[in-house]
Amino acid sequence: MTGQHTAPIPVIIDCDTGVDDALALLFAVRHPGLDLRAVSCVAGNTHVDQVVRNTLTVLEQAGAPAIPVARGAERPLLEPVRTALHVHGRDGMGDLGLPAPGRQPADVDAVTLLRREILASPRPVTLIPTAPLTNIALLLRTHPEVTRNIERIVFMGGAVATGNATAVAEFNVWHDPEAAAVLLTAGVPITMYGLDVFQQVVVEAADVRRLGESAEPGTRLAGRLLAHRDPVTSEEDPCGGLGDAGAVCSVADPAGLTTQRLPVEVNLAPGPARGQTIVDRRPRPGEAELHGEAREQTLVDVALDIDAERYAKLYLATVER
Numbered sequence: 001m002t003g004q005h006t007a008p009i010p011v012i013i014d015c016d017t018g019v020d021d022a023l024a025l026l027f028a029v030r031h032p033g034l035d036l037r038a039v040s041c042v043a044g045n046t047h048v049d050q051v052v053r054n055t056l057t058v059l060e061q062a063g064a065p066a067i068p069v070a071r072g073a074e075r076p077l078l079e080p081v082r083t084a085l086h087v088h089g090r091d092g093m094g095d096l097g098l099p100a101p102g103r104q105p106a107d108v109d110a111v112t113l114l115r116r117e118i119l120a121s122p123r124p125v126t127l128i129p130t131a132p133l134t135n136i137a138l139l140l141r142t143h144p145e146v147t148r149n150i151e152r153i154v155f156m157g158g159a160v161a162t163g164n165a166t167a168v169a170e171f172n173v174w175h176d177p178e179a180a181a182v183l184l185t186a187g188v189p190i191t192m193y194g195l196d197v198f199q200q201v202v203v204e205a206a207d208v209r210r211l212g213e214s215a216e217p218g219t220r221l222a223g224r225l226l227a228h229r230d231p232v233t234s235e236e237d238p239c240g241g242l243g244d245a246g247a248v249c250s251v252a253d254p255a256g257l258t259t260q261r262l263p264v265e266v267n268l269a270p271g272p273a274r275g276q277t278i279v280d281r282r283p284r285p286g287e288a289e290l291h292g293e294a295r296e297q298t299l300v301d302v303a304l305d306i307d308a309e310r311y312a313k314l315y316l317a318t319v320e321r
């Protein structure tokens with residue numbers, strides 16, 4: 001496991017918990033190379049109050065210390081809320097009947113908490129949004145000075161190839177395209193952990209079963225959540241996709257992710273391509289550029305390949321610690 005002999009990386013997760021956001025939180029609090037300093041919540045997979053409740057419950061089940069959790073935006077900048085309860089269950093956590101949390105969220109909003117924790121960190125923070133980017137856009141526009149203490153942003157969102165919310169748009173970007181466009185103006189290094197790699201990391205059925213039978217509550221929860229994420233729908237012996245948790249694995253162990261620095265922009269036009277991340281993979285300028293039509297585009301480290309087995313192993317070794 002990496003990160004054991006160096007100081008842990010300070011990280012903050014912005015999430016819409018969400019079954020796989022929960023898997024990401026369970027990993028983050030147990031990996032010795034990560035120092036989870038705060039969690040901010042946003043509407044996405046489910047409504048923001050349910051996201052807050054789910055997040056607090058997951059941290060409690062994991063036996064995590066009292067990491068501050070704050071409620072953020074209850075809807076995207078322009079769009080209405082469009083949940084994904086058909087994927088995450090009525091409670092956003094696979095309807096596992098989890099208990100209500102014993103503690104309350106922070107008495108400040110997510111943007112205020114993000115600013116406070118980013119600037120208070122003794123080392124620059126890695127920000128990991130695994131949700132629509134509404135909170136992050138509001139943060140960047142309200143408190144742009146935070147970027148001086150952000151090492152990089154690794155966001156789960158977008159797709160080079162195929163979308164899921166639409167044929168071309170991934171859910172997190174589709175849910176709030178304007179916010180994703182603001183993210184790309186942050187002026188700090190950005191890694192896009194998109195659907196192209198997101199869907200590849202899967203935990204084998206036997207491992208999911210073992211986790212789900214664990215006597216330790218956090219490990220058992222990871223198994224039950226993974227069983228809810230069976231990509232092949234074999235109910236008797238479910239395997240489970242890591243989803244958002246893969247993005248956090250890539251922060252703990254960057255060597256498992258292959259990225260290329262490429263121009264990216266978000267399609268904001270109404271119509272069938274709204275919310276698409278347009279990734280320019282052309283090896284040379286085209287006619288548009290030759291005729292002076294080039295637009296300024298942000299260079300992003302786009303994830304193009306992943307060592308899925310490495311991350312599945314890392315996930316298991318970490319949550320079973």
Ligand code: RIB
Nearest residue numbers: 018130131170171172244
């Ligand atoms: O597009 C994939 C969706 O599932 C996103 O919401 C992602 O964050 C995960 O929860």
Ligand code: CA
Nearest residue numbers: 018021130131
């Ligand atoms: Ca998510």
